[in-house]
Amino acid sequence: MEYSRKVAVSAADEYDTAKIKEILASHFAVLGINIAGMRGKRIVIKPNLVMKKPPEAAATTHPSVIRALLLLLNEAGIEPTVAESPGGVYSAQRMDGFYRVCGMYDAAKDLRVCFNTDISAQTLNFPEGKSVKSFNIISPIADADVIFDVCKLKTHSLTAMSGAVKNLFGTIPGIEKFEMHAAHPEYDDFESMICDLCDMHCRRCEVIAITDAIIGMEGDGPTGGNPKKMGCILTSRSPFASDLAAEKILGFSGVGTVIQSQKRGCIPKSADLLEYPLLRPEDVAIGDIVPATSKGNSSMSALKLFSGGIFGRILSPRPEIDTAKCRGCGECKNSCPQHTIFMVQAGGKTVAHIEREKCIRCYCCQELCPFTAIRTKRNIILRAVSKFR
Ligand code: SF4
């Protein structure tokens, strides 16, 4: 499939709905996206609602970006559906909580939109897949004609960066995502699976990637990091191209999903070979992003020496429970694909405990801990490498 190489990039320094709406309208114009022509089609907005956190935590797509898009769609006579499937149990009641806490209902005030609570899923075959030949996909996405993939730009403990490609992992129902982690324990295989998923969606319907990078997240993303002003919005008809540009904006290199996208020819070898009808990545580049602890520079370099695989996995920083912060809620235990987390009594309270042997370093536990009580600890070899750098 021939993927678009165009990425529209604009500076945006605040969550002002009117300004964001103007920016998105200009992006659609330069990219040739005709919203009015989508009337009568099934339009789905897929935000990133990874955790039930308020917008200011910067873990989720900001409601102002969603509202700006909803306004444009409503003005074109389109009533879209908002659909998402965060990790954990996928239920209508739980989704209601995510929509409320993440500000989605506020974003939709007085507008015409449907919030998905249909928790059914469909199996979609993808014979072209390099790692996976079929996926279970939540029904509104499986039935969509157009998906607006409205992601938040963040650092990520497992994949280094979370953008438009990784956001589509949330089209797999709830806890089935944990099973995908267990089935793809090697990093490059997991990232290849994510690229298959994105490729499948792009081949079967139109996917428009919008990246909320006004305030993103740095550090131990996708949920435990800190808000970071990034000051831009990206739009592309290709999630792969959008992430290649985003990688350059963050000053990262070697992001696994980007490498996998390049290997399968979805994007060129360099962000310089993409087309930018508005600003270029260097116009909005951020020079001081703090990566996830697990992906710190020395870790990345050492891991690259071993080309990922089993050595990469063994050398990866391991998750560790901060028992002082742990509240014994059990979210990590329920999210562990290896079932290697147990609740124990320590210091007069119930806390989580990780049996290391079976841990595959997927960091699902860290991602889903509501109290940021799981940190990553570098392997002794990596710590030694750091000292000599
Ligand atoms: S999710 Fe966090 S707070 Fe809850 S049991 Fe696990 S480590 Fe403790």
Ligand code: SF4
């Ligand atoms: S303990 Fe955490 S990092 Fe290890 S396999 Fe379980 S969820 Fe993944």
